[in-house]
Amino acid sequence: MKLEAKNLQCTRGDRELFSDLSFSLEKSQLMMLEGQNGSGKTTLLRALCGLYEPDEGEILWQGKSIKKLDEAYRRELFYLGHLNAIKPDLTVLENLRFNTLLAGDSVTDEALMQALGTIGLFAFEDFPASQLSQGQKRRVSLARLLVSKANLWILDEPFVALDIAAVELLQSIIAKHVEEGGMVILTTHQEVPLTRGKIKRLSLSGGSIKEQVGVNA
């Protein structure tokens, strides 16, 4: 498994966000994307998902362009943006079930209930999502991580709106995925402690890439 970005350039309007950006990510690696507000972190993540087409450069998965791979690439991908994709008119379980089935993961209701229990929403399954708090909605969309079979997780500010307990839980979920050989790219100001695997830091302001191995280098 390998994700490569080659000479990416993205502009928003007349403003150039970044240019000549290259990096690669392999299995058991976590990439933290850093940069000021407006430096293009979200744009880069959306480009890596294929939602946004970079002006220049290409993104390769296993050596093949993600545009060509299309559905095959999207099967490997889990993306969570700023928006939770939660329908207020549906219940918690219905929301989770729709989003997991849509992502192509066929899971039983018991597995979904278990995921909800782990994420701290035990007994909330028949609750209308409109009555959840912001943090609880975030938890519902994060519960999908527990049942997802995707290898590459792209998470845009996943810790926003979560309380301390949920932040710790999410850190451990991400760490477990990386340790089991998965790949994660995220933007955050929160550290994710790893026991195994590699942390890469990509700073968008300078375009520099620092590599870290193991726990807290």
Place this chain on the structure above:
Amino acid sequence: MLSAFWLVLKRDLLLALRRRSEIFTVLFFFLVVISLFPLGVGTEDKTLKQIAPGVVWIAALLASTLALERLFSSDYVDGTLEQLALAPQSMSVMVLAKMVAHWLLTGLPLVLISPLVGLFYHLPSHSIGVMMMVLLIGTPILSMIGAIGAALTLGLRGGGVLVSLLVLPFYLPVMVYGSGAIATSMQQGLSLQPYFMVLGAFALLAIVFSPLATAAALRISLE
């Protein structure tokens, strides 16, 4: 592929059931427009028969555009559309499911209620049957063309008005042949076959091309 179609269709219908008022808004709008005309132009038997084909179609076009803005906007706002675009299935299939849901919720009720319109306007029973048939073929085309417009104007300010301006001209051929068929059915000895064939051709074209065009427009809107 089929599973994604059913998944999106079922969810859209479930959401609509939880918000029934939106279905009834379209239906009542249709009925109100239909019943305004006799009040305005008079209730003379001959006049009503003459205007009925046009009135039915104008009301159907307006009712269909009424719900178009909401077709993708709520999914766009809450991020579901991103997830649809990232799902490992063809987006066109899911878009087609949304069009079918839109038709089931706004087009099919109009078809079912149209005999009532026929009674309002003193149409002969034969023409009422023809009216139901052309609406059955024509309203899905309205949903499918409308979806392209809704996708193109997604996220724009004042998209609701814009989408009507954008799609109504494209509805014209459907209206012309649709109302033509009803008008012709009231005259003796004229064949209706050409009307049905042209409308059927429009429907087939729309089924093939509109999901592709809509999916492409949605991807642009998501950038």
